[in-house]
Amino acid sequence: MQYQGTLSKMETEFGNPIQYYLVFETSFLNVNQLLNKKIEINFEGYQCLNCKKNKKIYRQGFCYDCFYSSPAVGDWIMRPELSTAHLGIADRDLDYETRVQVQPHIVYLALSSEVKVGVTRKTQVPTRWIDQGACQAVSILEVPNRYLAGITEVELKKHYTDKTNWRKMLQNDVLDLDLLIEKTKIFDFLPEEVKPYFNADLDEHVVLHYPVLQRPAKVTGLNLDKSPHYGGKLVGIQGQYLIFEDGTVFNIRSFKGYIVSIAIV
Known part of the structure; x- marks a missing residue:
């Protein structure tokens, strides 16, 4: 069975354990059901989460142009003390910033x-x-x-x-x-x-309780730019990380905007 789509952060559902879902454009996958199974991840390309164009991802799922123009990734996201919408002062888009900051x-x-x-x-x-x-x-x-x-x-x-x-x-x-x-x-x-x-x-x-069957003794991060093809047995999920039996971990959030195919083998 194979799934393909653009990565965004996994959707979650509070429970014991936490339930995880990969949501693509036309399908979704309950990742918990893949535990103890071998899966293959293949990098297929890029799609900016903002403009939807096939452009190399710069940061946080956005291409370079969108990262420096979209209000969704202003400096106040990472540094909330820089927020100014409560004063009626815009950073990039006051309407957007008011909705997010003034709540x-x-x-x-x-x-x-x-x-x-x-x-x-x-x-x-x-x-x-x-x-x-x-x-x-x-x-x-x-x-x-x-x-x-x-x-x-x-x-x-x-x-x-x-x-x-x-x-x-x-x-x-x-x-x-x-x-x-x-x-x-x-x-x-x-x-x-x-x-x-x-x-x-x-x-x-x-x-919080996570679906982890096995902890890695040594942790190695999977980088799709350097290793576009990877296969391994999934033994845990925590945060936005997939944990594999060989100690490889894949931070889904770090690769938002990457188009991947995922095969269950």
Whole structure:
């Protein structure tokens, strides 16, 4: 059986374990059903997720031109403290930026290797935590726009990392720590203008379980530009990674906009 389409990040469904889906233009695939099966991945070409043209992907599934013009990949995406839509100031497209930035955002702590601080739209809970492969996460506070979440993250980055060590995450090399206890240390670290939003009773604490049958002893990332053809037995899925029996891992999110064929053999 073979599937073909343009990669975007896997869709997920919260459960025990998390359910994963690859969604293509005319078909979809429940990736959990491929566990313990050999699959082949072949790189077939590019399709920019924005303009849909056959152009080499530059970053985040976008071609070079779209990456520097689309409001969906402005600097405020990765650096929410740069958000200005709440002031009526545009970066690239004020209507788009207002829709995305001026809505409730959650600042959180997650545990995927070390304790990580992060920001996400409220509508993306728990999807954001699943996508980064967190084994547990806890909400710290809810604010009405992305800017306030961003300045909170900037201050908390003085005490916590904002990056996931993906190798440790995939090997399940994770700190043994209670995030609800860690949260009790947070208040004094917060910027003054967001302290009124801190709610000690906001105890949303999520534990996440992934469909992983075998952990890699040594991790090797699959790069489709260097290795356009790969085959192996799928033994796990975590975050946006496929984990194979030989220690190869494939980060789906890093190859958004790549056209692939996937064969179950």
